[in-house]
Amino acid sequence: MCGRFTLTRNLDAIADTFGTGIAPGLSDHEPRYNIAPTEEAPVVIAAPGGRRAGPMRWGLVPAWAKDVRIGARLINARSETVGTRNAFRESFLARRCLVPADGFYEWEARHAEGPGGKPRVRKQPYWIHRPGAGLFAMAGIWALWSSGPDSRLATFSVLTRDAPDPIRWLHDRVPVILPEDGWTDWLARGTPPEALGDILGSADPPELQLHPVSRAVNRAGYDAPDCIREATPG
DNA sequence: CCAGACGTTGTT
């Protein structure tokens, strides 16, 4: 499921929606139409002076990891089990975050014929977003990893849940999207684990729309407005 | 006890 997402709004809009200050590393954020695993994105956490948005790498690297490469496999965490998994539990209990987004992608495998009648699969991407393409908060967890005495890397993972009916035909999992009234408790250090489960379990997904887009988005590293432009599939 | 994994998705 959530293997790509968009964040086309500028920093002012993010700061405004999430009530954050901006960490130094974010001052140059440009609209993003194709954020892929291992890339950096702005993430909101609770800080002493209030919420703060700072850059983190997508794909959680636990503190005990010997190698950053584990992060490429830890881009999603199932909300149903995130509290019990070795790789996620500590982050779930102590380091939760909001991942600002205004859309994400899912793919439909279309079976077609290639040259010589050979079967091949065309992967048709769909952009999924709120009506009006407003910002929303994906539930996330994060970790700090040290590769040496002076180098620290902040990484995050996006929580998932069963897809709601309007999306299910396309995909059975979606990111957990937290309503604004759950943000503070989700981010707070002191929220008890039971309450966290309630927040995740009661998070009704917002109304979502989807439409097919150019297969240009399939290529990680291609990041331009036509990633979200409506395309005729097939 | 030690060694090795630590995760999700989708597809059939």
Add this chain to the structure above:
DNA sequence: GTCTGG
């Protein structure tokens, strides 16, 4: 670091 499997 902590859990699971052998």
Add this chain to the structure above:
DNA sequence: CCAGACGTTGTT
């Protein structure tokens, strides 16, 4: 998530 690689030796 998708796309692209998947490997080593030795030579320049």
Add this chain to the structure above:
DNA sequence: GTCTGG
């Protein structure tokens, strides 16, 4: 087919 990188 499966793993890695983005």
